[in-house]
Amino acid sequence: MTQFTRSAAVAKALDAGHPVVALESTIVTHGMPWPQNLEVARRVEATIREAGATPATIAVMDGELRIGLEDDQLEQLAQARQVAKLSRADMAVCMARGGTGSTTVAATMIAARLAGIEVFATGGIGGVHRGAENSFDISADLQELAQTEVTVVAAGAKAILDLPKTLEVLETLGVPVMAYGQDQLPAFWSREAGLRAPLRADTALQIAQAHRMRARLGLPGGQLIANPIPVESEIPRATLAPIIAEATRDADTHGISGKDLTPYLLQRIYELSDGRSLEANIALVLNNARLGAAIAQELSALPV
Structure with a gap:
């Protein structure tokens, strides 16, 4: 069983050795109200693309560690309620229970390393x-x-x-x-x-x-x-x-x-x-x- 799922864009970039930048998801779920959180998340991803890299927003959704979110998944996360805030101590528990959680700095670093992403903004x-x-x-x-x-x-x-x-x-x-x-x-x-x-x-x-x-x-x-x-x-x-x-x-x-x-x-x-x-x-x-x-x-x- 794989430990994570990559979005199509992130998989393509990583497999080709192209630059990828990891992004946390706590700013989406806990940092701003809807719909501003989605607007800002999209702006951050667009900024990375314009600068020549592929964004990889990271989150746990329904127990699955996702490295990079499709736009509909990003919107779903931005509207979700009672999302867990995950760090090293509780990310595995959330995944094992099939839960949904946003990643803090620590959890995003762990996920980025697993996926082979070297930079996190x-x-x-x-x-x-x-x-x-x-x-x-x-x-x-x-x-x-x-x-x-x-x-x-x-x-x-x-x-x-x-x-x-x-x-x-x-x-x-x-x-x-x-x-x-x-x-x-x-x-x-x-x-x-x-x-x-x-x-x-x-x-x-x-x-x-x-x-x-x-x-x-x-x-x-x-x-x-x-x-x-x-x-x-x-x-x-x-x-x-x-x-x-x-x-x-x-x-x-x-x-x-x-x-x-x-x-x-x-x-x-x-x-x-x-x-x-x-x-x-x-x-x-x-x-x-x-x-x-x-x-x-x-x-x-x-x-x-």
């Missing part, structure tokens, strides 16, 4: 939550980056997190963190987190070469490419800080934690920013998709 990774010294709330995304050989393009870690601690954990786990085109680490909606990035990459080729060299050295894990949001779309850190602080206080007041915390905070920040956070989120995802396609093209031209 997303919005932002999870990380160490504020107050983790008491709650121990640390995303499985960080451990996945340390053990699964996929290059992940994101606008940094989500700004709602404890970014210094997230960076420290990534360093401890041996994950290369490269800021793209700048020395400062970006912070999701903002171009700068107030932290210097450990590494810098200025071209897609440099990123692809580092990916190949890790494989040659037998190093486990992937690499995180922190791609800053476009200048015209960013929300400055000084503007965001009080909004994030208020949203975090609200979550504490209502006892929100675990898997419910990130969606709650993102929704609350959307409300407090009068929708600016969602506009910025869309811009950074499209920007990451373009860079992901460029890296995938370079990798397809390099010897394995």
